[in-house]
Amino acid sequence: MKRSLISRRNFIHRSIGLVLTLWAGQSLAQTRWAGMKLDITFEFVGNGFRYRPPYVAVWLEDAQGLPVRTLAVWFEQSRKGPRWLNELRRWYRSNEPTEAVSGPTRMPGRYTLSWDGKDDKGNLVNQGDYYVCVELVREHGPYELFREKVILAQTPFKRSYNVAGELKEVSLSYDRQG
Template sequence: MRLTSMILLGGAVAVPASAATVTVTIPQLKVAEYHKPYVAVWLEPTAGGPARTIAVWYDVKKKGNEPGTKWLADLRSWWRKGGRSMALPADGVSGPTRGPGAQTIPLPADLKPGSYVLNVEAARETGGRELVTVPITVPAANAKSSGKAELGTITLSR
């Protein structure tokens, strides 16, 4: 899979962690063989520090010689930022892949005030890879950005 785009929303946007949600839109692609994407959503403090995964969607039911976790490394940016050391399934974070449409995730209520980068990465079998980044500041307003292929609109709202 190859990186198809990286979008950066200019300027930081403030968001109250306790009431904020992230909406990730997975577009309906017109392809011969469609597979739901694996998706990881995580926050990184802009001042440095560990990344915090807030959602990872993968084939949680796939067992056997090639479990669904095998392809999580295709979410390359997330994998390098801490995904490889994460014990899965992670309660309240991991879940099954999602089909096309808008999916809502709450930001952690215990998120400390400060500047962060919200990252949303998608990888799809026989498809592409895409990473969308949105700088935010906790607490305060709304933000919006869009992917070009594997991801649609990413909205941060309160």
């Protein structure tokens, strides 16, 4: 009879050790992420007679372009339903509005939204490459999409982008929470 080089007891101990090591590594990465946040500040302008506020969606995508977390969707909510919501083309193709993030349109101004590193289900995501997306569309007005790749790790950063159109400026600030 041929003997195995690894006993059952040894196999179980090694397996448990491997699982604990992998779990601790994932936990450590998520703990590092948990102390960081990303602030997205954007400003849009508009004026004129009978100005209609734009529909706005702000969300994050992973490196493959798949949605991770929707931070806000502002659109007109009327008796006829969410008319024109599908004009937020990129956001609409793979997302649905929820009461947690949706709300009425806003007048021109400067707004800040924060992301704590969690996906739409409340789970911490891994650090890495992400896309910050701000989409703006107005009835009888322009369509604009700001999409910028960022690397979210341990290094804080601040960046500002000037955008031509009604979406005037987008600023990103990645730093420790607190």
